[in-house]
Amino acid sequence: MNNKNRYDAIIIGAGIGGLVCGCYLAKAGHRVLIIEKNDRPGGCCVTFKRKGFRFDAGAHILGSCGRHSVLSNILRRLNIDQEFVRMEPAERFFFGYDEYEVPANIREYITYLQDKFPLEKKGIKDFFDKLIHIARNINSSRIEYDKITYEDLLNKNFNDIRLKSVLSAQIGYLGITPNRISAVAMCAMMASYLKDGTYYPMGGAGLVSDKLADRFKSLGGEMRLRAEVAGVITDDSGSAVVKVKSGRGNAVEFYGGAVVSDIDIGRLFRDLIPRSSMHNTIKRNLSVSEPTPSLAILYLGVELDKKVIKKKVGWHYPDYDVNINLDDCLYISSPSLYDESAAPKNMSAMEVFQIWDFPGKSGAADYKKYKKEIERKMLEKVVGIIPDIKDSLVVIDSATPVTIERYTANRNGAAYGWAMTPGQYDRNDIMSDGLADAGIYLVGHWTNPGGGVLAAAISGYSVSRKMITDGVFKGAAVKI
Numbered sequence: 001m002n003n004k005n006r007y008d009a010i011i012i013g014a015g016i017g018g019l020v021c022g023c024y025l026a027k028a029g030h031r032v033l034i035i036e037k038n039d040r041p042g043g044c045c046v047t048f049k050r051k052g053f054r055f056d057a058g059a060h061i062l063g064s065c066g067r068h069s070v071l072s073n074i075l076r077r078l079n080i081d082q083e084f085v086r087m088e089p090a091e092r093f094f095f096g097y098d099e100y101e102v103p104a105n106i107r108e109y110i111t112y113l114q115d116k117f118p119l120e121k122k123g124i125k126d127f128f129d130k131l132i133h134i135a136r137n138i139n140s141s142r143i144e145y146d147k148i149t150y151e152d153l154l155n156k157n158f159n160d161i162r163l164k165s166v167l168s169a170q171i172g173y174l175g176i177t178p179n180r181i182s183a184v185a186m187c188a189m190m191a192s193y194l195k196d197g198t199y200y201p202m203g204g205a206g207l208v209s210d211k212l213a214d215r216f217k218s219l220g221g222e223m224r225l226r227a228e229v230a231g232v233i234t235d236d237s238g239s240a241v242v243k244v245k246s247g248r249g250n251a252v253e254f255y256g257g258a259v260v261s262d263i264d265i266g267r268l269f270r271d272l273i274p275r276s277s278m279h280n281t282i283k284r285n286l287s288v289s290e291p292t293p294s295l296a297i298l299y300l301g302v303e304l305d306k307k308v309i310k311k312k313v314g315w316h317y318p319d320y321d322v323n324i325n326l327d328d329c330l331y332i333s334s335p336s337l338y339d340e341s342a343a344p345k346n347m348s349a350m351e352v353f354q355i356w357d358f359p360g361k362s363g364a365a366d367y368k369k370y371k372k373e374i375e376r377k378m379l380e381k382v383v384g385i386i387p388d389i390k391d392s393l394v395v396i397d398s399a400t401p402v403t404i405e406r407y408t409a410n411r412n413g414a415a416y417g418w419a420m421t422p423g424q425y426d427r428n429d430i431m432s433d434g435l436a437d438a439g440i441y442l443v444g445h446w447t448n449p450g451g452g453v454l455a456a457a458i459s460g461y462s463v464s465r466k467m468i469t470d471g472v473f474k475g476a477a478v479k480i
């Protein structure tokens with residue numbers, strides 16, 4: 001065996017989960033290799049430039065970035081210095097012509113809602129107490145609220161449909177409707193954004209990925225970019241053999257005591273690991289599990305007064321029925337409101353997101369046409385919301401579900417891993433059954449605690465701790 005290609009751990013995929021896990025393993029003194037198919041690290045969390053505008057390709061708003069919050073702590077312990085701008089207001093919701101502002105302080109938000117919905121005053125206080133309790137006690141709440149959807153929880157506390165919709169408006173961060181999302185998953189996400197606020201990372205979300213990658217390398221980690229993993233098996237010594245596609249057709253092999261996967265679990269098991277070695281529970285779960293939907297994104301560079309844009313940043317629902325209208329909802333974001341370096345002087349960078357189905361086989365056969373049609377439909381809606389945009393466009397570009405799938409290899413361009421329905425929210429644990437024996441660990445948004453940058457970072461951190469505690473770097477107990 002070539003010692004040069006031998007590592008304590010090999011990580012497949014340089015998304016946030018893989019990067020955080022890699023940093024902490026390297027920090028503990030382990031020899032770690034990250035293999036990433038793209039030409040840069042970050043996965044869903046990357047930034048790109050067009051004509052002087054900077055856009056966040058995917059992730060853009062982060063939670064838990066306050067001084068002593070989880071994401072800040074994960075970065076600070078790695079000596080990564082990253083500035084986050086706290087957004088004020090934290091959120092804005094639009095339902096037809098009605099508008100709501102979420103202050104960046106949960107107490108103020110409670111008072112704000114109590115003023116708007118005086119008949120529900122007591123219920124609002126009780127609801128937020130419950131929400132915080134659930135978020136603080138995730139594990140016991142998962143048992144207590146096992147089969148409960150977020151809508152069930154709202155119905156227990158409130159009658160007013162408008163209030164229920166306001167309290168559901170952030171559901172787009174998890175991609176499925178209130179009548180399907182797990183109450184616990186929704187409360188955990190809301191608590192992270194409402195308690196500590198919503199944040200924009202200065203320099204763009206991709207800078208966080210770049211800083212993690214730089215820190216990983218300065219801790220002695222190695223990273224191979226433009227290298228796609230094509231298979232994982234174990235050899236007679238128990239080492240994992242990770243095969244990477246090479247341009248000349250022959251696979252290059254790397255050997256690891258343990259393997260960490262930060263990629264779509266379905267692809268890992270379907271394409272990279274011999275099917276015969278799959279645990280039956282995993283086979284069963286994979287065949288029935290539902291991923292989150294994908295997104296379409298419009299990237300706009302505009303010559304328009306920031307004040308005009310600021311008033312319209314937020315979630316735009318056509319009316320109060322969030323279950324019916326989630327697919328129609330636009331989320332308008334503008335990084336240059338928080339970080340001037342995102343756009344040339346007197347201009348603004350905007351990102352507009354909408355849930356979008358992955359096309360069937362024929363749906364995107366003429367890809368240019370498919371992409372243009374998405375741009376046209378989304379732009380028409382944006383112009384309906386901010387008419388002045390029409391004559392102030394400097395840049396227009398877009399990403400489709402096909403772009404997201406191609407770039408991240410997340411099936412059907414799933415934006416946040418598995419759909420967090422009550423039945424599936426716990427399955428992320430079950431998915432891992434039997435894998436540790438084979439020396440394979442899972443991080444990222446297809447695992448616990450779920451979708452989003454914060455969750456992917458938490459998974460990377462927790463798995464690194466588990467691996468270090470269990471001392472798993474000498475090879476697998478079970479052959480795959």
Ligand SMILES: Cc1cc2nc3c(=O)[nH]c(=O)nc-3n(C[C@H](O)[C@H](O)[C@H](O)COP(=O)(O)OP(=O)(O)OC[C@H]3O[C@@H](n4cnc5c(N)ncnc54)[C@H](O)[C@@H]3O)c2cc1C
Nearest residue numbers: 013015016017037043044058059060061229444445452453
């Ligand atoms: C459009 C969009 C907007 C979003 N907005 C937000 C937001 O505002 N806030 C938020 O918190 N979250 C947001 N999310 C979700 C969040 O970005 C993701 O949940 C999180 O970044 C996923 O991280 P991950 O570690 O699971 O890896 P991923 O980002 O999925 O990255 C996986 C990496 O593995 C690589 N890879 C895959 N297969 C292979 C292979 N065979 N060999 C080598 N490398 C491989 C991929 O190239 C990729 O780099 C958004 C997601 C999308 C798509």
